[in-house]
Amino acid sequence: MDSKDLYERSKSLLPGGVNSPVRTFDPYPFFVKSGSGSKIYDVEGNEYLDYCLGYGPLFLGHGHPAVLKAVKEQLEKGVHFGVPTEAEARLGEKIAGHVPCAEMVRFVNSGTEATMNAVRLARAYVGREKVLMFDGGYHGSHDSLLFESRGSKSPGIPRSLKNSTLVTPFNDLEKVEDIAKRNELAAIIVEPVMGNSGCIPPVEGFLEGLRNICDDSDILLIFDEVITGFRLALGGAQEYFDVRPDVVTLGKVIGGGFPIGAFGARREIMEMVKPEGEVFHAGTFSGHPVSMSAGTATIEVLENEEVIERTSSFAERLAKFLREESGYPVNQVGPMFQIFFKEGKVKDVDGARKSDEDKFKRLQRSLMEDGIFIPPSRFECWFVSGAHSEEDLAGTKKAIKNCPNLFRQGG
């Protein structure tokens, strides 16, 4: 069956033919058969250089030997027990060892579960109910954080939740100050670099300002580092920007391609989690040995090889090329970046929303025809993996030069 047949078949069984909405695009997505290093291969046998990387988790690329070895070893021993394994302590040590704010962690199965539980913990610790998030921030698909400035992002979310989840623009400290003054906030949750509104870095002083506001009003600061964790630095954005939150949520990279999430904080906060404390969290698959093993192997490679430095340099050079070639703004932080087809700088999601969707889609299509796969949404990021080579960089530049009529200069 080719991709078109598989899509028709899936569409009759799965809404939209997919299991997460961003995965479909016009006229239909290619169906993948395998991946290796920086490349993926569709069922027709076409090769694509992969800047999607499973939407972020595969920081070492597809099928990294160290990850495969760790997973195979775990598979031989058994996949799941519901009884503690050493694998959990090993990944716990990696996280506590690298992430400044995390003295203890609890593993869960997704970023969604991580932020859901982090917010519950913050509410319990502070003894207040309201949470402030930023417009365009994405913290997974659970009800209490599925909001944007206009209201909830989906039918089916109780209207009452709107009273406890406040939304304000990213990079506007004055508005945050004002909201913190007028509301009893338990927590402020923020993606330190917005990675679900394209790629939007914090302006100078923004994260420090959030830290100060939280300190002044006894609010917990939660960094949602599901994308930035172990990607901008081993210690994540909190190390990269040198601002320490109270609570961190992790996911994606720390599972080495397997389902995972985690939330962590200083001991005093984490000791409130059941069974040590009263704040409920449980999960059949939490601390899954295969995810733990793949994650630990991934972090060991990051510790021993200069993956973060190399991928960041790759992204910086490619972003610069794309910016100069296109004449449009390209935001880049470490190994992640995005182009915005609009005038002027993009410092919040309103800027990202103004980027020309049609042009972005044409860019995505044109690159795909040249064997390069980028996430098919202007609100995602291009990700670079440790497997991306100088040859891959040269090939991507060539394909960008090949894009017809999209750019303001060159092209």
Ligand SMILES: *Cc1c(COP(=O)(O)O)cnc(C)c1O
């Ligand atoms: C992907 C993501 C999540 C959700 O993680 P899932 O594993 O998809 O549930 C949460 N927060 C951020 C910042 C993310 O990018």
